[in-house]
Amino acid sequence: MLKIGEKMKILDLSRPITDGMYHFSGDPVPQVKIFSTIEEKGWALTEFTLGSHSGTHVDAPCHKVKGASTIDEVPLEKFFGETIVLDLSYKKPDESITAKDLEKAANDRIRPSDIVLILTGMASHWGKEEYLTKYPYLTEDAAKWLVNSKVKLVGIDWLTVEKFGSKEGLAHLALLENGIPIVENLVNLEKIKDERVLFACFPLRLAGVDGAPTRAVAIKTKKR
């Protein structure tokens, strides 16, 4: 159990949201525009348009499973808790991550109801066109291994956990059918890979929607 007090440090695991930011072709184009300024109206206001899966975001079960929970129906307890990082950063672009790979990386550290974050190291390739189709991804058996490990949430430091172009979405299906939301497009996972930390990624309360952007963070408590 972790203890929370004034002595804490919070690390940002979220991607900055900017106008026209990097996204899959065919997805909504992120837009961020000035709406009013202090000079004009006394108050600065901005208008922005995003997809439900733009930037750092959480997939709700109904993203892939018809009739399953929407993002506002997922219990909030899923989005906050003790977390470990599995280091798969040795994987090459377009290489699969299997159940065996995860088991080795986990090395018996996963406890029931943990949040498990997959470090692929891809966050450092952000913005490079060639990686939009090639990146390490979870196989169906890897996703099922996570389900069997009784984790409550899975995260990754790339736009998706799924192999590029998959319509079946078998990794998503395995997790989402079992009520495990997926947080995608995290950053800075390498900074927490050697310790058990508190993680939070409460998504926007978009009513009836298939996912939502979030501000994901790691909370490190200092020794007193």
Next chain:
Amino acid sequence: MLKIGEKMKILDLSRPITDGMYHFSGDPVPQVKIFSTIEEKGWALTEFTLGSHSGTHVDAPCHKVKGASTIDEVPLEKFFGETIVLDLSYKKPDESITAKDLEKAANDRIRPSDIVLILTGMASHWGKEEYLTKYPYLTEDAAKWLVNSKVKLVGIDWLTVEKFGSKEGLAHLALLENGIPIVENLVNLEKIKDERVLFACFPLRLAGVDGAPTRAVAIKTKKR
């Protein structure tokens, strides 16, 4: 100090985000639209447009103070911590909340670096046109009293802490000039009014922007 473990309950303090939701006239109109469906493309996706101050959101200092911090520059530690609610729900619409009112409601419970949430009871009037201009609001001296109490974040259960139509925005100025962000449009504060809880409201990481929507929550830890 609060302890976090598996035994916790998280309460939603955020307003559901819906197409065309209630907002100040002249502000951006919230929009939520289906972008693709599982039937069509194998994946459900949604596109949404919001103002930086739509729904439950955090005001960054630069919302009112030219050149001050943007929402992504505010230290994350401001958005997470121990919280108390000040009950001002006896106030009438259009009545001011003064420093004296806050002092009485606080009854010496505020500790330095606390998050303080103001319960006006207005959340139950959501959607009623007549309250868009009439609601209890903080006076400048009330805001200064909060600054002097060394709170790190202030919240309220209405669209704004400011008197309607104020261009000067003196309550905002007092808080934001002192680096105290403001979380507005909270709900369910009456459910946590009698206890010290953990509160989180990490706003979206909108780069260079004057504020951002957030999923605000209260975390209640159970006795073991």
